[in-house]
Amino acid sequence: MSSETNAAVEETPLSTSWRPLALVGALTAIFGVLAVVFPFITGVSISVLLGMLLLASGFVHVAHSFSAGNWKGAIWQVILATLYAIAGIALVVNPLFTLATLTVILAAFFIFNGILEVAMGVGLRGEQGRGWMVASGVLGIVVGALIWIGWPSTAIWAIGILFGVNLLSTGLSLIMLAMSGRRSNEESASLGTKPRGA
Incomplete structure (x- = not known):
């Protein structure tokens, strides 16, 4: 293998930072599993977090009102701050x-996104993989319909489980990327180079 190839292997970003990436991926996956196991707590936590973010945005608008160029701008900032604060308090309290x-x-x-995916899949006539898009759209419609039909009881688990599944898939994908970087690191080491992440 040429020296240019060796350099390319050595300079792969993932080969020098796979350890922290693997750690982040593992932690994300663990939080995802916890969210799936405790979906109600996760859903309530997300609701409270949204409320706190709205309250923080309200304080930002209040602070910005003091730097407004004129009194009309300041009034609008105060009105926005009040709306954000009311919404944030409502989310935190309930x-x-x-x-x-x-x-x-x-x-x-889920329902509208599924309809769009089905329409896109049907429109891609003769294209490979269109069946997967149609299947994904149908699945989205079914999931959305099940959540809708079971509402409000589905509120207990839907947000938490789906958020957890998203975290879990993200964590696993980061771990896979980290393992790919580790293989690149080992390959560069076997070629006699000195990888920076070693």
Whole structure:
């Protein structure tokens, strides 16, 4: 193998940073598993977090009102801050209502996104893989419909489980990337180079 190939192997970004990537992936996957195991706690936590973010945005608008160029701009900033604060307090005080609302939004998203995927798959006539897109769309419609039909009881688990599954898949993908970087690291070492991540 040429020296240019050796250099390319040595300079692969993942080969020098696979350890922290693997750690982040493992932690993300663990949090995903916990979210799936405890979906209700996860859903309520997400609702409270959204409320706190809205409250923080309200404080930002209040602070920005003092630097507004004129009194009209300051008034609008105060109005926005009040709206954010009211919404944030409502989410923090009553996270179950927020959880139920988010579940309805999630069900609607799955249904409409599924319809779009089916339409796109049907439109891709003669293209390979169109069946997967149609299947994904149908699955999304079914999941959305099941969440909608079971509402409000589905609010107890839907947000938490889906959030957990997303974290788990993200964590596993990061671990796979880290393992790929580790293989590149080992390959560069076997070629007699000195990888920076060793």
